[in-house]
Amino acid sequence: xxxxxxxxxxxxxxxxxxxxxxxxxxxxxxxxxxxxxxxxxxxxxxxxxxxxxxxxxxxxxxxxxxxxxxxxxxxxxxxxxxxxxxxxxxxxxxxxxxxxxxxxxxxxxxxxxxxxxxxxxxxxxxxxxxxxxxxxxxxxxxxxxxxxxxxxxxxxxxxx
Numbered sequence: 001x002x003x004x005x006x007x008x009x010x011x012x013x014x015x016x017x018x019x020x021x022x023x024x025x026x027x028x029x030x031x032x033x034x035x036x037x038x039x040x041x042x043x044x045x046x047x048x049x050x051x052x053x054x055x056x057x058x059x060x061x062x063x064x065x066x067x068x069x070x071x072x073x074x075x076x077x078x079x080x081x082x083x084x085x086x087x088x089x090x091x092x093x094x095x096x097x098x099x100x101x102x103x104x105x106x107x108x109x110x111x112x113x114x115x116x117x118x119x120x121x122x123x124x125x126x127x128x129x130x131x132x133x134x135x136x137x138x139x140x141x142x143x144x145x146x147x148x149x150x151x152x153x154x155x156x157x158x159x160x
Contacts, residue, residue, distance in 0.1 A: 001116065004073055005052040005083045012080055016053060019081025020045045023129070025136040037132020037152050040125050044082065049122070054079040054086050059093040084118050088130030092151050100150040106158055127155040 023041045026034060055062075056077025066072040079085075091108060092099055099105070109127070113120040131151035138145035 001055070001058060001073075001083075001086055004055055004058075005086070007052070012053065016078050016080040019048070019054065019079050019085055022056075022079065023133055025140055026129070026133045029136045029139070031136070031139060033149055034132050034136060034152070036156055037128050037135070041129035041132065044122075044125055044129055048082045050083045051081055052083045054081055054083070056086070057089060058086050059089050061094075082126070084116075084123055084126045085130065087112055087116055087118065087123060088126040089134075091127045091155070092131055092134055092148055096147050096150075099147060100154065102154045102157070105151070105154050109155075109158065124155050124158050128152055131155065 023038075023045065026038050026041055029038060054077070055073050056079040057075055058073060062073060062075050064072045064074060090112070091105060109120060109124055112118070113123045116123075131148040135145040135148035135152065138148060
């Protein structure tokens with residue numbers, strides 16, 4: 001992700017979606033279980049740090065071994081915002097038994113924060129915000145939101 005976030009051009013391309021736009025579904029949600037995630041997202045977005053071009057959907061299925069070309073990130077969403085956001089989705093993957101294990105989540109947060117030079121408390125807040133957004137999207141689409149809601153709860157416990 002460090003390579004993805006590296007600045008390449010002096011100006012941000014105009015066709016990128018501001019990260020705040022993606023959080024409309026979460027902010028519009030009336031689900032009380034998403035209130036903390038929505039409040040966390042609003043706080044983070046109001047104080048965005050290190051804005052970069054974001055992939056928007058980094059997870060285990062969207063990073064491929066490109067052989068001699070190295071690792072390849074596929075299916076970018078074309079967002080612009082705080083670089084820590086791009087790390088949050090990986091905590092909701094790859095499977096329920098891995099993602100929703102509190103000890104494993106805490107260990108993964110520590111590893112990712114160190115590897116990416118991110119403030120651990122800031123990263124956990126992005127995990128809360130992203131998992132809340134994912135849950136809001138699940139609810140909108142009539143899908144099961146159990147996993148992202150579990151991540152919100154676990155991460156909120158780590159962040160307090």
